[in-house]
Amino acid sequence: MKLRFITPTLHGVADYTAGLGLVVAPFLLGLGKTSQVAIWFSVISGLAVFAASLLTDYKLSLLKAIPFQGHLAIDLLVAVTFMIVPFAFDFSGLDAIYYWFNATVVFLVVSLSASK
Template identity: 30%
Template sequence: MKILSPRVHGYLDYLVVALLFLAPTLFGFGGIAASICYVLAPIQLVMSLLTAYPLGVAKVIPFPVHGGIELVTSIGLLAAPWLFGFSALDNARNFFIVAAVGLGLVWATTNYVSARTTTTNRIGIGL
C-alpha cells in the first residue's frame, strides 16, 4: 500500500540526513560505522535537494530513481555491519539494521507515481 506522499517522503529524507549525522553520537559508536554515516548524510542531502519532488530544490533526479537509490541503499545498510566488520558492535549493527528496515519500509510505502503527476501538472507539461 502506497500511503506516503512525495511531500511526506521528502520530510523523512531530511530527517534521515539529521539522523545519519547524529547517530554515532546518539548511539555511541565510532570507527567505520560512524564514517559510513558521515558519508551517507551529505549524499542523502544532495540527492534530496536534487530530487523532483515537492521538497527538492533543483528537481534533476526523477522521484522513482530516487526511490531506487534508496532501495539499494537499504540493502547496503543491512549488509554493512558484516561487509565492513562491525557486526560485533551492538549499537552500530543495530542502528544499521533498523535504518535499513526503516528505509525499506519508506520505499515500499511511498507513492512514486504521485510525484510524476504533481510535477507534470505544476509545470504544465505532459510526459
C-alpha cells in the same frame, strides 16, 4: 486503505529528517565501538541523503534533476547497503544493529511511498 500512503512531499520530509539523523545519531548513540567506519559511513550517508533530496523531483528540492522513481531506486540501494555494511566491516553490537535498523526503516519507507 492504500498501502502506499507516503506522498513524495512526506517522503521528502522523511529524507531530510533521516539525513540529519544519519549525521547526528552516531555521536549521540556512541557508535564506533567496533570500528570508526560505523560513525563515518553514517555521516557520509546522511550528507548523501541531503544531496539526493536536493536533487529529487519533489516539492522540497532545489533542482529536481532526479525523477522520484529514481530516488526510490537509490533508497533501495541504500537499504541493501545498510544491510550489508555490518558484515563487510565486521560490525557487532550497537554498530551492527544501528545499520540493520536503518535498513529496515528505509525498506519500509520505500515500500509505503506512492509514486507521483
